[in-house]
Amino acid sequence: MQQIARSVALAFNNLPRPHRVMLGSLTVLTLTVAVWRPYVYHPESVTPIVKAIELPKSEIRSLLPEASEPIDQTASDDDVDAIPQDELDEKTSSEAGVHEYVVSTGDTLSSILNQYGIDMGDISQLAAADKELRNLKIGQQISWTLTADGDLQRLTWEMSRRETRTYDRIDGGFKMSSETQQGDWVNSVMKGTVGGSFVSSARDAGLTSGEISAVIKAMQWQMDFRKLKKGDEFSVLMSREMLEGKQEQSQLLGVRLRSDGKDYYAFRAEDGKFYDRNGTGLAKGFLRFPTSKQFRVSSNFDPRRLNPVTGRVAPHKGVDFALPQGTPVLAVGDGEVVVAKRSGAAGNYVAIRHGRTYTTRYMHLRKLLVKPGQKVKRGDRIALSGNTGRSTGPHLHYEVWINQQAVNPLTAKLPRTEGLSGSDRKDYLAQVKEVLPQLKVD
Numbered sequence: 065m066q067q068i069a070r071s072v073a074l075a076f077n078n079l080p081r082p083h084r085v086m087l088g089s090l091t092v093l094t095l096t097v098a099v100w101r102p103y104v105y106h107p108e109s110v111t112p113i114v115k116a117i118e119l120p121k122s123e124i125r126s127l128l129p130e131a132s133e134p135i136d137q138t139a140s141d142d143d144v145d146a147i148p149q150d151e152l153d154e155k156t157s158s159e160a161g162v163h164e165y166v167v168s169t170g171d172t173l174s175s176i177l178n179q180y181g182i183d184m185g186d187i188s189q190l191a192a193a194d195k196e197l198r199n200l201k202i203g204q205q206i207s208w209t210l211t212a213d214g215d216l217q218r219l220t221w222e223m224s225r226r227e228t229r230t231y232d233r234i235d236g237g238f239k240m241s242s243e244t245q246q247g248d249w250v251n252s253v254m255k256g257t258v259g260g261s262f263v264s265s266a267r268d269a270g271l272t273s274g275e276i277s278a279v280i281k282a283m284q285w286q287m288d289f290r291k292l293k294k295g296d297e298f299s300v301l302m303s304r305e306m307l308e309g310k311q312e313q314s315q316l317l318g319v320r321l322r323s324d325g326k327d328y329y330a331f332r333a334e335d336g337k338f339y340d341r342n343g344t345g346l347a348k349g350f351l352r353f354p355t356s357k358q359f360r361v362s363s364n365f366d367p368r369r370l371n372p373v374t375g376r377v378a379p380h381k382g383v384d385f386a387l388p389q390g391t392p393v394l395a396v397g398d399g400e401v402v403v404a405k406r407s408g409a410a411g412n413y414v415a416i417r418h419g420r421t422y423t424t425r426y427m428h429l430r431k432l433l434v435k436p437g438q439k440v441k442r443g444d445r446i447a448l449s450g451n452t453g454r455s456t457g458p459h460l461h462y463e464v465w466i467n468q469q470a471v472n473p474l475t476a477k478l479p480r481t482e483g484l485s486g487s488d489r490k491d492y493l494a495q496v497k498e499v500l501p502q503l504k505v506d
């Protein structure tokens with residue numbers, strides 16, 4: 065190899081000057097084309113016009129900063145099939161683009177927003193706009209929207225039933241505005257029988273889209289609404305705020321569903337979460353890692369990762385674990401397999417949907433052990449790890465999605481097995497006793 069290089073250099077030096085210039089430029093041009101890996105961002109509807117030039121793996125490695133690390137080129141999920149949507153997703157799409165979060169134990173503004181990859185600079189500017197944002201309370205709801213670039217556009221903080229504060233991005237910071245409601249809260253019970261779909265039956269019973277989506281969220285760990293049958297019954301207690309005869313906002317207090325002769329319940333507690341009749345949490349806890357032991361992280365979650373070659377943003381939507389091929393990969397929570405197949409850049413990959421809020425994805429697998437539609441339990445083996453797809457070394461690429469947005473799997477607030485205790489539980493049970501008789505179905 066060295067000999068060849070030396071003789072090429074020798075021949076090159078012996079050439080007349082114009083030829084040398086010509087050959088030199090050609091070499092540079094050839095190298096440029098070989099090295100240039102076009103990165104094209106294409107939303108689902110647009111087909112890519114530029115095809116990526118495939119380089120030998122050794123060359124890709126030498127181009128990227130962490131050359132010694134197993135890395136994948138799963139730049140964005142444009143490469144990967146989208147999670148199939150269902151009827152409910154479409155019907156409640158009015159809330160698309162809005163991210164919602166209910167404050168729970170230990171949360172701070174920065175811990176909540178940070179897991180969604182929101183810039184720390186934006187978070188401190190928010191806190192500068194309103195110091196009270198440092199005192200979030202359990203059960204309060206915050207929601208936000210992002211710009212096309214993933215920056216924070218607007219944040220809404222529902223402090224209480226009376227007051228809502230909104231923070232809008234302006235030049236160099238955020239501007240706060242506050243709104244106070246003075247309406248009367250009225251309880252109403254709505255009952256119905258499932259005819260066509262739950263969404264249309266609930267609408268016929270008088271629920272709004274927002275209320276239907278609250279019911280679906282509250283019941284998500286017990287009930288797959290697509291599997292309800294004709295004749296199943298439901299009963300919902302809503303607390304609605306009426307202002308000058310108009311409904312301003314509402315809160316779900318309790319829901320009962322009778323499917324196949326069996327009853328399912330969810331009741332709201334003071335902390336804004338839903339529990340069963342005995343005050344036990346409905347969500348089962350998730351594993352933090354999709355493997356039985358913890359492996360080294362070779363590449364972190366980074367929504368702003370730059371492609372070192374093109375300099376463009378190519379988000380890394382998950383975390384990479386360096387692990388030997390054939391390591392069993394585990395489902396982190398109970399759920400349903402929605403994808404299990406071979407797919408381009410992702411290689412063999414599995415996606416699991418957990419309730420309505422969470423989806424997890426596992427890529428570059430060697431062997432799949434599950435099929436689409438299959439129900440899995442937390443800790444079940446779903447695959448063996450590998451090095452398939454666009455990957456330059458054995459590793460597992462693992463993603464966690466909350467409400468259609470990728471979050472940092474290492475810091476995301478994942479469901480924990482929860483329950484009420486002490487005076488919280490006592491208050492809750494007293495409330496259930498009051499609500500339950502109102503939810504009669506017959």
Ligand SMILES: [Zn+2]
Binds near residue numbers: 136380460461
């Ligand atoms: Zn990765």
